Amino acid sequence: MTTTPEPDDFLEIGGTRLQSRLFVGTGKFGDDALIPAVCEASGAQVITMALRRVDLDAGPANLMGHIPAHMVRLPNTSGARTADEAVRIARLARAMGCGHWIKIEVVADSRHLLPDGYATARATETLAREGFVVLPYMNPDLYVARSLADAGAAAVMPLGAPIGTNRGLRTREMIAVLIEDLALPVIVDAGIGRPSQACEAMEMGAAACLVNTAIATAADPVGMARAFGRAVAAGREAFLSGPGAVRARASASSPLTGFLGQDGGRAPQEVAP
Amino acid sequence: MTLTVNGSTRPLPRPANVAALLRDCGLDPAVVVVERNGTIVPGADYAATPLEPGDTLEILSFVGGG
Numbered sequence: 001m002t003t004t005p006e007p008d009d010f011l012e013i014g015g016t017r018l019q020s021r022l023f024v025g026t027g028k029f030g031d032d033a034l035i036p037a038v039c040e041a042s043g044a045q046v047i048t049m050a051l052r053r054v055d056l057d058a059g060p061a062n063l064m065g066h067i068p069a070h071m072v073r074l075p076n077t078s079g080a081r082t083a084d085e086a087v088r089i090a091r092l093a094r095a096m097g098c099g100h101w102i103k104i105e106v107v108a109d110s111r112h113l114l115p116d117g118y119a120t121a122r123a124t125e126t127l128a129r130e131g132f133v134v135l136p137y138m139n140p141d142l143y144v145a146r147s148l149a150d151a152g153a154a155a156v157m158p159l160g161a162p163i164g165t166n167r168g169l170r171t172r173e174m175i176a177v178l179i180e181d182l183a184l185p186v187i188v189d190a191g192i193g194r195p196s197q198a199c200e201a202m203e204m205g206a207a208a209c210l211v212n213t214a215i216a217t218a219a220d221p222v223g224m225a226r227a228f229g230r231a232v233a234a235g236r237e238a239f240l241s242g243p244g245a246v247r248a249r250a251s252a253s254s255p256l257t258g259f260l261g262q263d264g265g266r267a268p269q270e271v272a273p
Numbered sequence: 274m275t276l277t278v279n280g281s282t283r284p285l286p287r288p289a290n291v292a293a294l295l296r297d298c299g300l301d302p303a304v305v306v307v308e309r310n311g312t313i314v315p316g317a318d319y320a321a322t323p324l325e326p327g328d329t330l331e332i333l334s335f336v337g338g339g
Contacts, residue, residue, distance in 0.1 A: 025339030032337060050338025051306070053279045053331065060304050060334035076338050092333055095306045095313045163339070212339030
């Protein structure tokens with residue numbers, strides 16, 4: 001395999017060392033039985049899920065039965081419209097006995113599904129104080145990000161594009177600001193539709209990417225999961241390797257001297273300054 | 274002598290406790306979480322948590338999500 005990460009390169013969140021920098025979601029799969037193979041192919045070590053009322057006629061879904069034992073469970077607070085609702089859902093999720101990580105999602109606008117940064121910061125503060133490892137989903141806004149850091153977030157999760165759109169890193173410049181400014185890991189969540197976009201986020205210095213829709217709605221989710229795992233690892237290795245400078249003008253990759261039939265070692269024509 | 278469970282009216286189970294309610298609903302206690310009148314009921318306390326007429330219960334489980 002060419003995707004083996006550097007042995008000493010890991011992402012530490014809430015005291016857990018992660019070798020994989022791809023987080024995967026469990027929504028929208030045509031068949032939840034694909035989830036174990038998606039986990040295996042992607043190499044992901046963190047997986048998200050949501051909490052909902054049981055349909056008393058149908059019984060509970062068997063989602064957790066499909067999640068490999070070694071995965072870190074990252075329940076989300078989707079459905080919360082206020083900070084109090086997010087706190088309530090987080091406490092219920094923890095009572096399920098699947099750990100104390102929580103992805104805070106407070107969305108009051110059902111049309112755009114954009115997160116409420118102020119309510120998210122309030123919920124983060126409460127839950128961090130209660131010992132949760134809090135990963136808030138957010139708009140990539142510098143001041144909201146600093147509020148979340150001050151509130152005790154373990155990482156921030158800015159959106160690349162609106163949830164479920166597969167439109168890629170539309171917020172690229174603002175995510176770059178967060179990466180440059182924050183001491184916390186920046187995990188790009190939402191909107192990533194292609195492995196190349198996840199790779200780009202990692203090249204920029206993102207700590208990880210969370211991908212759900214792009215994998216779950218692919219024609220071959222397992223193949224797409226493998227592609228995302230490789231892309232995230234490649235982007236990380238590129239970031240660690242220090243990408244070369246971007247130039248406005250051409251700069252030859254091959255020597256401009258020593259051409260055949262040339263006099264005195266001079267280039268055949270002057271190179272523009 | 275009824276409860277509100279996940280927004281619907283249900284008869285009080287016999288005996289009137291959370292464990293009996295889950296049994297009546299055909300639910301495995303290990304894969305759900307229960308809130309009674311806004312307070313989480315710890316899994317170990319299902320049998321010891323009495324239910325009274327008019328109680329409001331929420332029974333939840335994990336589903337796919339991002």
